[in-house]
Amino acid sequence: MANNVGISLDEAVRVLGVIREQKSTMKGKLSNISSSVSNLKSSWKSDAADNLQGIAANMQDRFNELEKDVDGFATLLEQIIQNWDKTETSTKTVMDKVMNAFK
Numbered sequence: 001m002a003n004n005v006g007i008s009l010d011e012a013v014r015v016l017g018v019i020r021e022q023k024s025t026m027k028g029k030l031s032n033i034s035s036s037v038s039n040l041k042s043s044w045k046s047d048a049a050d051n052l053q054g055i056a057a058n059m060q061d062r063f064n065e066l067e068k069d070v071d072g073f074a075t076l077l078e079q080i081i082q083n084w085d086k087t088e089t090s091t092k093t094v095m096d097k098v099m100n101a102f103k
Contacts, residue, residue: 009084016077023070030063 037056041049 012081019074
């Protein structure tokens with residue numbers, strides 16, 4: 001069955017892990033950027049500092065949107081993996097019964 005899809009169950013599980021790991025890494029980096037901008041604002045008063053803070057806020061908003069999309073995709077992939085695993089287990093059980101019937 002995996003040959004028809006072109007991906008193994010193990011590969012799908014690995015990709016799911018990578019997706020979640022990358023999301024976590026991106027979230028950490030964005031948090032560091034936001035903290036740096038906040039620290040900078042306390043010591044740098046100017047239009048440029050305000051502009052930089054606005055850019056950081058826009059990045060946060062965009063990341064929140066992307067995070068929802070990534071979470072949705074990860075959840076969908078997780079459900080596919082669970083259904084795939086259930087189907088494989090069920091198919092194996094049926095095939096074992098069929099094979100045992102011919103013994």
